[in-house]
Amino acid sequence: MKKQSAVSILAALAQDSRLDAFRLLIEAGRQGMPAGHLAASLRLSPNALTFHLDRLRDAGLVTVRREGRSMIYAAQFETMNNLISYLTDQCCGGRPELCRPGTGKVRRRALASS
Amino acid sequence: MKKQSAVSILAALAQDSRLDAFRLLIEAGRQGMPAGHLAASLRLSPNALTFHLDRLRDAGLVTVRREGRSMIYAAQFETMNNLISYLTDQCCGGRPELCRPGTGKVRRRALASS
DNA sequence: GAAACATTTCAACATCATTTGAAATGTCTG
DNA sequence: CAGACATTTCAAATGATGTTGAAATGTTTC
Numbered sequence: 560m561k562k563q564s565a566v567s568i569l570a571a572l573a574q575d576s577r578l579d580a581f582r583l584l585i586e587a588g589r590q591g592m593p594a595g596h597l598a599a600s601l602r603l604s605p606n607a608l609t610f611h612l613d614r615l616r617d618a619g620l621v622t623v624r625r626e627g628r629s630m631i632y633a634a635q636f637e638t639m640n641n642l643i644s645y646l647t648d649q650c651c652g653g654r655p656e657l658c659r660p661g662t663g664k665v666r667r668r669a670l671a672s673s
Numbered sequence: 674m675k676k677q678s679a680v681s682i683l684a685a686l687a688q689d690s691r692l693d694a695f696r697l698l699i700e701a702g703r704q705g706m707p708a709g710h711l712a713a714s715l716r717l718s719p720n721a722l723t724f725h726l727d728r729l730r731d732a733g734l735v736t737v738r739r740e741g742r743s744m745i746y747a748a749q750f751e752t753m754n755n756l757i758s759y760l761t762d763q764c765c766g767g768r769p770e771l772c773r774p775g776t777g778k779v780r781r782r783a784l785a786s787s
Numbered sequence: 788g789a790a791a792c793a794t795t796t797c798a799a800c801a802t803c804a805t806t807t808g809a810a811a812t813g814t815c816t817g
Numbered sequence: 818c819a820g821a822c823a824t825t826t827c828a829a830a831t832g833a834t835g836t837t838g839a840a841a842t843g844t845t846t847c
Contacts, residue, residue, distance in 0.1 A: 562692065569687035573680055574804090582763055595823060607806065609825055614804095628814045628823045639764040643757060649696055650753040688835085709793060721836065723795055728834095742793045742844045 560645045564619075568642045571618035576601055577611045584621060584634035591633025593626070674759045678733075682756045685732035690715055691725045698735060698748035705747025707740070 572578055579601055584591060598608045612632055615621045619638040624631050686692050693715055698705060712722045726746055729735045733752045738745050 562689075566687055566689060566692055569683050569692075573683035573687045575676075575680060576805095578676065578680055578683075585764060593823080594825095598824095604807075605824060606808085606826080610805075613825095625814090625824095630824060636764065639760070643760050643764065646753070646757050646760070650699060650750065650757065690835090707793080708795095712794090718837075719794060720796080720838085724835075727795095739794095739843090744794060 560641050565642060565645050568618045568620060568638065571614045571620055574611070574614075576603060576607075577615055580608070580611060581615060581620060581634060584632055585636075585639075587633070589633060589636075591622075591624075591631045593629035593631050595629060597632065674755050679756060679759050682732045682734060682752065685728050685734055688725070688728075690717060690721075691729055694722070694725060695729060695734060695748060695753075698746055699750075699753075701747070703747060703750075705736075705738075705745045707743035707745050709743060711746065 572581065580597055583597060583600055594605065594608060594612065597603075597612075598605050601608065603611070612621060612623070615632075616623065620635055621632050622635055624633075686695065694711055697711060697714055708719065708722060708726065711717075711726075712719050715722065717725070726735065726737070729746075730737065734749055735746050736749055738747075
């Protein structure tokens with residue numbers, strides 16, 4: 560992954576509504592969910608939602624397809640995974656020991672909540 | 674990790690100069706490097722650099738200490754690792770299979786969580 | 788203490804991101 | 818085709834971010 564691409568993805572995720580939207584789409588799985596459902600869950604006006612979904616889409620984090628009158632958005636899991644790989648390489652590449660603070664006290668919470 | 678915290682870290686990394694600066698600090702390891710050296714490598718004016726380092730610091734991604742007349746910045750590896758864990762949980766939590774596209778192509782994962 | 792050095796603070800400006808409301812597009816139903 | 822529905826597009830207003838240059842702060846050396 561190119562640096563610029565990583566920056567775009569990071570920027571796309573670096574916003575409340577968008578991170579929420581993306582998380583909902585993760586939950587929805589591959590089948591995705593209609594924009595209207597997202598707008599309702601996030602309490603966003605439809606145009607505001609479109610704005611944010613466009614950013615996610617530009618970053619390659621979601622895809623859209625039309626289904627009847629609804630637009631169905633779905634998370635692009637691979638993009639997220641590529642980002643994680645990139646960050647892992649940037650952070651720990653060649654120096655895994657640096658990512659573990661020396662105390663031995665490994666504090667890592669699974670499944671943080673909002 | 675709280676969502677707001679993740680958003681701040683993502684925002685801090687979602688910028689060219691800052692991602693570059695952070696990567697240099699990763700390379701520098703725990704001992705860190707002086708602001709002046711960073712400014713030279715990144716071709717940033719000292720005040721511009723301070724601006725960006727402040728943001729990285731606010732996000733908890735770097736620490737500073739004074740050493741003589743230099744300010745030594747160092748990456749905070751744990752913060753980065755926490756972010757990666759957060760993203761991994763958000764992306765794959767409970768559904769690891771979703772992060773593997775069906776092609777069978779082997780894809781690298783972030784450091785094991787849990 | 789004065790001069791040089793390393794960095795930060797401040798203020799002004801340009802640019803980009805976000806929110807809002809109104810209008811437009813495309814799709815389904817009868 | 819008209820009317821309702823789902824979503825997008827457009828434009829204006831507002832706020833956040835990034836860049837620049839000048840001045841200020843703290844530190845070392847003499």
